[in-house]
Amino acid sequence: MGEGAEEAGWDVEPGDEIEPVVQAVGRLLKICREAAGMTVSELSEAMGYGEDMIRKIERGARIPRPEFLDRADQLLKAQGHLRAFMEDMRKARYPKKVRQLAEMEERAVEMLLYSNHNIHGLLQTEEYARAMYAMRQPALPEDVVERETAARMARKAVFDREPAPTLSFVQEQVTLERPFGGKTVLRRQLEYLLVVSKLRNVTLQVMPTDREEHAGAAGMIEVLKFADGTAIGRSDGAFNARPVSNPKDLRILELRYGIIRAQALTPRESQAFIERALGRL
Missing domain, CATH: 3.30.870 (Endonuclease; Chain A)
Structure with missing residues (x-):
């Protein structure tokens, strides 16, 4: 099994100025997943994360780890679009x-x-x-x-x-x-x-x-x-x-x-x- 749901990232702090960026990353993940013809369940199994966690990330309610984006970019053939946000998510993870x-x-x-x-x-x-x-x-x-x-x-x-x-x-x-x-x-x-x-x-x-x-x-x-x-x-x-x-x-x-x-x-x-x-x- 992969890192697991508890380690996939952290919830966004309400009112944090980074929230719009996290939401944009979530929308991009969903677009890339659908373009690849994968369901949430299929991406969950391939990535080793829980389905609820994938949905929270796509809603912009959860900050994904940079390594999550790197792996998803490869799996979904996103051509570096998800990887481009790795540094932003690295900083966003912290209070x-x-x-x-x-x-x-x-x-x-x-x-x-x-x-x-x-x-x-x-x-x-x-x-x-x-x-x-x-x-x-x-x-x-x-x-x-x-x-x-x-x-x-x-x-x-x-x-x-x-x-x-x-x-x-x-x-x-x-x-x-x-x-x-x-x-x-x-x-x-x-x-x-x-x-x-x-x-x-x-x-x-x-x-x-x-x-x-x-x-x-x-x-x-x-x-x-x-x-x-x-x-x-x-x-x-x-x-x-x-x-x-x-x-x-x-x-x-x-x-x-x-x-x-x-x-x-x-x-x-x-x-x-x-x-x-x-x-x-």
């Missing part, structure tokens, strides 16, 4: 708020990222990310956990960009010690941090718990800078946690982040700290 964040990260030439409760999303392993979503309260449905995890992993494409963006991370010591998902998950997460910390475009620093002064006590900070000289930033402890883009507000966030970096361990000291933390697991 709107995540999609918007990923688009900004894709444009950023520099990122300043301070995290105080958990490992930053761009640094998380798949196991760690899934554990983070699985512990949410009220509990998230399993399909939502998988969708959010997949979206977070897709954002890691930022590490493969050319030219590579400059990435600066500062992590609180406690984020390297909380065993979200268990000690094995934490061990693999720390091992991954060591790998990422050695990338030429990445600076990873640890903020020790024993610091008597800490410019980041008010909470997380994120600043994304773009090639045109503009930027956007956000912090739990400033501007009511709303995103800001005016130079005056951004200077405040950059000032705080600069002091945090100065107060944290150096990159080399941070690597040694992570290695010691691994040794204790």
Whole structure:
């Protein structure tokens, strides 16, 4: 059997601006299916998906996976018309708020990222990310956990960009010690941090718990800078946690982040700290 109905895609979020595109893809799928002389039942059997799922995709109520479109294009001899929407559906699969964040990260030439409760999303392993979503309260449905995890992993494409963006991370010591998902998950997460910390475009620093002064006590900070000289930033402890883009507000966030970096361990000291933390697991 194929991937199965539960894995064929995700429902469209009401009011999402991507909804018209998903509906257009659904109509195109139906046209291609009928042109090929196939019933929904026949396409379902050939593709390995449930009939209800095929109907939901054709109605535009379900976002198909890119690989679904690729396979359907071959099967229905659609001459690339379905494949043409693969990238759109890849982006549409993710929640709107995540999609918007990923688009900004894709444009950023520099990122300043301070995290105080958990490992930053761009640094998380798949196991760690899934554990983070699985512990949410009220509990998230399993399909939502998988969708959010997949979206977070897709954002890691930022590490493969050319030219590579400059990435600066500062992590609180406690984020390297909380065993979200268990000690094995934490061990693999720390091992991954060591790998990422050695990338030429990445600076990873640890903020020790024993610091008597800490410019980041008010909470997380994120600043994304773009090639045109503009930027956007956000912090739990400033501007009511709303995103800001005016130079005056951004200077405040950059000032705080600069002091945090100065107060944290150096990159080399941070690597040694992570290695010691691994040794204790």
